[in-house]
Amino acid sequence: MTTIADRFHALHAGPDVLLLPNAWDAASAALMADAGAKAVATSSAAVAWARGYVDGDAVPVAAVVDTVASIARVVSVPVTADIEGGYTDDLPTLAETIKAVIGAGAVGINFEDGRRDPDLHARKIQTVRATADQTGVNLFINARTDVYLAKLAEGEAALAETLRRAALYADAGASGIFVPLPIEEDVLSRLAAGVALPLNVMGRPGMPSAQRLAELGVRRLSSATGPFTAAYGAMLTGTRAFLADGGATTYAAFGKDLPNLNARFG
Secondary structure (H helix, E strand, O other): OHHHHHHHHHOOOOOOOEEEOEEOOHHHHHHHHHOOOOOEEEOHHHHHHHOOOOOOOOOOHHHHHHHHHHHHHHOOOOEEEEOOOOOOOOHHHHHHHHHHHHHHOOOEEEEEOOOOOHHHHHHHHHHHHHHHHHHOOOOEEEEEOOOOOOOOOOHHHHHHHHHHHHHHHHHHOOOEEEOOOOOOHHHHHHHHHHOOOOEEEEOOOOOOOHHHHHHHOOOEEEOOOHHHHHHHHHHHHHHHHHHHHOOOHHHHHHHOOOOOHHHHHO
16 A cells, blocks of 8 residues: 555656546446556546445445445556545544544545635644554545535636645645636646646546646646546437337447456456
8 A cells, every 4th residue: 555655656756647537337348457547546426426426525424435445446547536635624533534544545635625714624633643644554645625626716816825725735734735616727737836836627528638737836636527428428419319229329339449348357
């Protein structure tokens, strides 16, 4: 675990951007790793939807831990888990959750502030860091701030507040800063210059290429829910075609590149 955790930290050192696909179960993670991903993350939304829950601290912690364990069992690359806001603001309970997530095989976490008070989130990051250190795992704490995503501020005020929170979270023990939503090169370059830790951004339409992001100073790009919506969108299209006439040609077309999963997991 220590070696894998250190390897995951090193992937954020550049010069290339760490391209991080987001999985939701063992099969999706295995396919991503086999496709060449250097690490695999979970998407909190995708995990919640796959389990039949809404995104937003609603999925049971046990389900999240089980998902992480199933992924870690089938891949050899580092695994980082999106645990939203930790599913609690109670620090002792949070510590137990962190122990469980690390025990399941995660060497990193996404940890978001949402609409919480940033000082509270900083205290939670301190708890996560102390707990991880007790386990002996150099956990990569990717502290996500939702100033832009939740529209807590706009324009220059949003940039200033994001940088303020990034500094606060860095002092609390974060390893990286995740700022979802911005795609404008000027904003991204100013964020990268103003954040002392590796900057993570979220892939979405209009985002600059990975090469350009590296030039701007970004160190990590997450796919977010893209893989989930692509997979389930294809399944829905195929199912509609199957229900229309009983044909399976659409399924076959979408699945033609899949490997033999029995062989993969055997």
